[in-house]
Amino acid sequence: MGKSKSAYSEPGKLGKLENHIIVVWVDNEAGVLARVAGLFSGRGYNIESLAVAEVDKKKHISRITIVTSGTPQVIEQIKLQLRKLIPVHKVADFKSNDQKILFKELALIKIVSSKKNREKARKVCKKYNSIILDKSKNSFVIQVTALRRDIDKLIETLGPLGLVSASRTGAVAMTRGSEIFK
Amino acid sequence: MGKLFSGAEIVFKVLEHHKVEHIFGYPGGAVLPIYDELKNHKTIKHILARHEQGAGHAAEGYARSSGKPGVMLVTSGPGATNAVTALTDAYMDSVPIVCISGQVPTHLIGTDAFQECDTTGITRPCTKHNWLVKDVKDLARVINLAFEVATTGRPGPVLVDIPKDIQFKKTKFVLKSKNKKKLNGKVNDKVSINEVDQVINLMKKSSKPVFYTGGGVINSGPEASKLLRELVSLTGFPITSTLQGLGAYPGDDPLFLGMLGMHGTYEANNAMYNCDLMINIGARFDDRITGKVDEFSPKSKKIHVDIDPSSIGKNIKVDLAIVSDVESFLKTLNKRFKEKNKDFLNSNKSNISTWWKDIDKWRQKKSLNYKNSKEVIKPQYAVQRLYELSKDKDVYITTEVGQHQMWAAQHYKFNKPNRWMTSGGLGTMGYGLPAAVGVQVANPGKLVIDIAGEASVLMTMQEMSTAVQYKLPIKIFILNNQYMGMVRQWQELLHEKNYSESYTAALPNFVKLAEAYGCIGIQAKKPDELDEKIKEMINVNKPVIFDCLVDPMENCFPMIPSGKPHNQMLLGPEDEKEEVSDEGKTLV
Ligand SMILES: Cc1ncc(C[n+]2csc(CCOP(=O)(O)OP(=O)(O)O)c2C)c(N)n1
Ligand SMILES: [Mg+2]
Numbered sequence: 001m002g003k004s005k006s007a008y009s010e011p012g013k014l015g016k017l018e019n020h021i022i023v024v025w026v027d028n029e030a031g032v033l034a035r036v037a038g039l040f041s042g043r044g045y046n047i048e049s050l051a052v053a054e055v056d057k058k059k060h061i062s063r064i065t066i067v068t069s070g071t072p073q074v075i076e077q078i079k080l081q082l083r084k085l086i087p088v089h090k091v092a093d094f095k096s097n098d099q100k101i102l103f104k105e106l107a108l109i110k111i112v113s114s115k116k117n118r119e120k121a122r123k124v125c126k127k128y129n130s131i132i133l134d135k136s137k138n139s140f141v142i143q144v145t146a147l148r149r150d151i152d153k154l155i156e157t158l159g160p161l162g163l164v165s166a167s168r169t170g171a172v173a174m175t176r177g178s179e180i181f182k
Numbered sequence: 183m184g185k186l187f188s189g190a191e192i193v194f195k196v197l198e199h200h201k202v203e204h205i206f207g208y209p210g211g212a213v214l215p216i217y218d219e220l221k222n223h224k225t226i227k228h229i230l231a232r233h234e235q236g237a238g239h240a241a242e243g244y245a246r247s248s249g250k251p252g253v254m255l256v257t258s259g260p261g262a263t264n265a266v267t268a269l270t271d272a273y274m275d276s277v278p279i280v281c282i283s284g285q286v287p288t289h290l291i292g293t294d295a296f297q298e299c300d301t302t303g304i305t306r307p308c309t310k311h312n313w314l315v316k317d318v319k320d321l322a323r324v325i326n327l328a329f330e331v332a333t334t335g336r337p338g339p340v341l342v343d344i345p346k347d348i349q350f351k352k353t354k355f356v357l358k359s360k361n362k363k364k365l366n367g368k369v370n371d372k373v374s375i376n377e378v379d380q381v382i383n384l385m386k387k388s389s390k391p392v393f394y395t396g397g398g399v400i401n402s403g404p405e406a407s408k409l410l411r412e413l414v415s416l417t418g419f420p421i422t423s424t425l426q427g428l429g430a431y432p433g434d435d436p437l438f439l440g441m442l443g444m445h446g447t448y449e450a451n452n453a454m455y456n457c458d459l460m461i462n463i464g465a466r467f468d469d470r471i472t473g474k475v476d477e478f479s480p481k482s483k484k485i486h487v488d489i490d491p492s493s494i495g496k497n498i499k500v501d502l503a504i505v506s507d508v509e510s511f512l513k514t515l516n517k518r519f520k521e522k523n524k525d526f527l528n529s530n531k532s533n534i535s536t537w538w539k540d541i542d543k544w545r546q547k548k549s550l551n552y553k554n555s556k557e558v559i560k561p562q563y564a565v566q567r568l569y570e571l572s573k574d575k576d577v578y579i580t581t582e583v584g585q586h587q588m589w590a591a592q593h594y595k596f597n598k599p600n601r602w603m604t605s606g607g608l609g610t611m612g613y614g615l616p617a618a619v620g621v622q623v624a625n626p627g628k629l630v631i632d633i634a635g636e637a638s639v640l641m642t643m644q645e646m647s648t649a650v651q652y653k654l655p656i657k658i659f660i661l662n663n664q665y666m667g668m669v670r671q672w673q674e675l676l677h678e679k680n681y682s683e684s685y686t687a688a689l690p691n692f693v694k695l696a697e698a699y700g701c702i703g704i705q706a707k708k709p710d711e712l713d714e715k716i717k718e719m720i721n722v723n724k725p726v727i728f729d730c731l732v733d734p735m736e737n738c739f740p741m742i743p744s745g746k747p748h749n750q751m752l753l754g755p756e757d758e759k760e761e762v763s764d765e766g767k768t769l770v
Contacts, residue, residue, distance in 0.1 A: 073495065
């Protein structure tokens, strides 16, 4: 008899991890974010980013967008567990490479550097719907919107050009065309 | 203008609306207004526990034996934290509990006030939902909703935290019973004919079917058990049950294979492993059942019927998933089955006859056998005698957690639902004694026995005082092996007999302890005095602590060792070394 020193079974084979975006509509009430976040931490699910704000003032509905990864079985569990929460109205889920869905993150980036480096930095940002929000004689604050990995890359490039601070949101998502999330 | 009611009055008005007759609780500063109001509500009886955990398990025992939600009332801070074990237990085993807790006044919340704790924060992961009521106008609606959430869909505990100032504040009392917003977990109970036909098709094609049923059948109500019995008799298929499902199907019926899982019977586990069709009704593929997931029942098609969509596909992939309450599923299935298949039982007999032969072969192993003794009481023998001497009564059994719990599940045969209360999901030592208190409150005049371990029972022994106060003649039948037997068994099998801290030195004298509480103490030391003393216990109309001294080194078999599939069971002590030998084992 082979001896395992545990009262529990050993882990089985792991499925392949997939990246997903999960959108949750919830009652905007006290503790609702803690319920959602607690569900993820309590069951060992992963949260890469999270964005939340009220989207319906009258009905007090907030929309939470969560970027996560997991095996197909885990992703399914996440949705089913979320649906069991009382303040949750609906849950939508997409693979992060779904072409029918737009994903965007926003970042505010502060550059403090020489004129030459500032010029360079502005140029690099151009590709990402950049808007200068503030300027001084040796700095500027720029807003960009892009995918997470693009912003990752951008921040890396801006490092030597005088990036001193970056502030980022989680991803938000929207369907293309006239359809809406069901 | 309508009459105004205080928050405390509103609490009782909603309890009355839900026909609550008993609440289990413990007072304290932050719930005093509610306790003050108690005197004005004669239809509601408060049972004073000796610890909030005890109140919680009592509420669980009450709920599980009656089918009604259990209600508990605790104070803020330590009152609420003491309730957490019971709430978690109820959450794991799907027991409907409404817990009302007091909280410090709203203006002090967040200031680390005396006996303040973040009750809704602490209990968020162990309740279906919880509420902190900050406006007395919300109170009636919230408590009403709390009952609805606790009792609908997959049942479970909920908590309503009421700050003290809200208990004093006055408002109008309105109870709208609209609120038919989708309640999560509450599914439309319409099983489609198409789904049912798929089930029937699979049943017809199968030559090695097995029903695997669980606590969902019990939670669905007594009608579900009746329908299950009908379905089994229509098909002639073998049936096994989880720990929580015991009693849904008669334990002494020839089609019943006994309990499955880690300490289930050889025939049940082998049937699960070798079947070609598994019909899971109201069970959740818990890890104590499946063992190693990758090798779980490799050759079968699996049907899973569960009211909780998140239970389906969580641990085991299934071929046909049906989200439904058990009763409504079985109602539709049985009706359709009878319409479509006249005389299925006989026409299908030959189809499953080899399967029954296999099962009979496994049965021949007599996996629940053990070697009896004339000198010392074997724990299995004690449970068997208890069963034989009490089975003519309508008995309610609770247990603690450990070997005794498994021996009770193996050797006590249940014929009715709601007669078996045990902590399965959480495995809470200390559950059984207070649960017995709750069971006896719900079922006056019935015989209620806690089959206990001496270590577990010391965790909530204080509730004997509750039993005495309310004249609840519960019987605490302790299988006293002086060890945390289940821990010792694992240490013997897996940790080279290093019995680290699993022996309890300085156990109390249980007979004197019983007397100190004002109840009856009985001790049995030898097999030949057992029957006499059990009868004495059953016949006395007072709470009893029965100290049954049993073999300290007995192990609980059969067992599936950790991480093994169902077809690799250990049948007995000899089995650790070599092939099973059936010799020397006697069935009493
Ligand atoms: C509250 C709690 N603490 C620890 C455990 C771990 N545990 C499981 S069984 C067991 C021993 C129980 O001993 P006893 O009540 O004497 O029962 P026996 O196994 O001897 O029949 C322990 C410590 C538990 N289940 N619950
Ligand atoms: Mg013991």
